[in-house]
Amino acid sequence: MSNLAIDARGVNKTFGTGALAFQALKDVDFQVKRGELVMLVGPSGSGKTTLLSILGCVLTASAGVVELFGTNITSLRERQLPVLRQALIGFVFQGHNLISSLTALQNVALILETRGVKRRHAHDEAAALLKRVGLGDKLNSFPDQLSGGQRQRVAIARAVAGKPPLVFADEPTAALDAHAGLEVTKILTEMCRENGTSVVVVTHDNRIFHLADRIVHIEDGQITDGHTAAAAATSPTAH
Ligand SMILES: Nc1ncnc2c1ncn2[C@@H]1O[C@H](COP(=O)(O)OP(=O)(O)OP(=O)(O)O)[C@@H](O)[C@H]1O
Numbered sequence: 481m482s483n484l485a486i487d488a489r490g491v492n493k494t495f496g497t498g499a500l501a502f503q504a505l506k507d508v509d510f511q512v513k514r515g516e517l518v519m520l521v522g523p524s525g526s527g528k529t530t531l532l533s534i535l536g537c538v539l540t541a542s543a544g545v546v547e548l549f550g551t552n553i554t555s556l557r558e559r560q561l562p563v564l565r566q567a568l569i570g571f572v573f574q575g576h577n578l579i580s581s582l583t584a585l586q587n588v589a590l591i592l593e594t595r596g597v598k599r600r601h602a603h604d605e606a607a608a609l610l611k612r613v614g615l616g617d618k619l620n621s622f623p624d625q626l627s628g629g630q631r632q633r634v635a636i637a638r639a640v641a642g643k644p645p646l647v648f649a650d651e652p653t654a655a656l657d658a659h660a661g662l663e664v665t666k667i668l669t670e671m672c673r674e675n676g677t678s679v680v681v682v683t684h685d686n687r688i689f690h691l692a693d694r695i696v697h698i699e700d701g702q703i704t705d706g707h708t709a710a711a712a713a714t715s716p717t718a719h
């Protein structure tokens with residue numbers, strides 16, 4: 481069994497066609513080990529969300545191979561992707577993306593129900609997760625009744641609900657002050673470490689870098705510090 485959670489090789493993504501074509505990812509190689517926490521860092525427009533979306537089965541690559549836990553997702557049919565996504569992946573989106581007509585509890589419980597947990601249990605588990613992220617007194621609040629940091633915590637509880645083996649977080653601290661940003665990232669990393677989850681966090685926030693196992697830089701659609709752990713281990717020039 482491979483020790484890689486994510487093995488992406490030669491990934492390209494072009495948006496649009498003809499004169500309007502734009503290549504957002506250029507031959508990206510990106511590996512994440514099981515249980516590893518990687519932060520993906522790069523300027524605005526460098527391709528971070530695009531890469532995360534491809535790894536998260538939200539977008540398909542134009543070329544290249546992506547394997548998640550040994551399953552080649554680039555060879556799957558489009559309609560199979562949501563099934564795989566549901567089984568494997570928790571997502572904290574850029575902007576929290578909570579459903580505004582549902583309470584904090586319902587937002588988290590809904591994900592558990594889609595992962596096959598029965599309603600009663602889903603509510604109990606969602607309440608426990610929200611308590612864990614410090615929102616025990618906000619279970620019945622709607623997203624617009626919560627602060628930015630609180631909404632982000634709900635989004636984190638939702639991403640880890642059901643313990644998916646992979647969690648992606650796209651700038652989870654962007655809307656938060658330094659203290660709140662560090663707090664929510666700590667909660668995310670703690671919960672993922674307990675579950676042995678592999679995590680990719682996109683961030684500009686150097687105040688949270690110390691929580692990562694590894695930082696990967698991307699610029700203009702290319703990984704700029706190419707030696708992944710896997711490549712370094714097999715490379716004769718690695719030292
Ligand atoms: N659907 C699309 N159609 C055309 N171009 C797109 C599309 N989505 C993204 N792009 C382009 O691809 C590039 C990478 O976008 P992406 O959203 O991945 O950047 P990012 O690194 O996440 O930036 P940010 O830090 O601002 O969120 C950008 O130049 C963007 O304009």
Ligand SMILES: [Mg+2]
Binds near residue numbers: 528
């Ligand atoms: Mg982005």
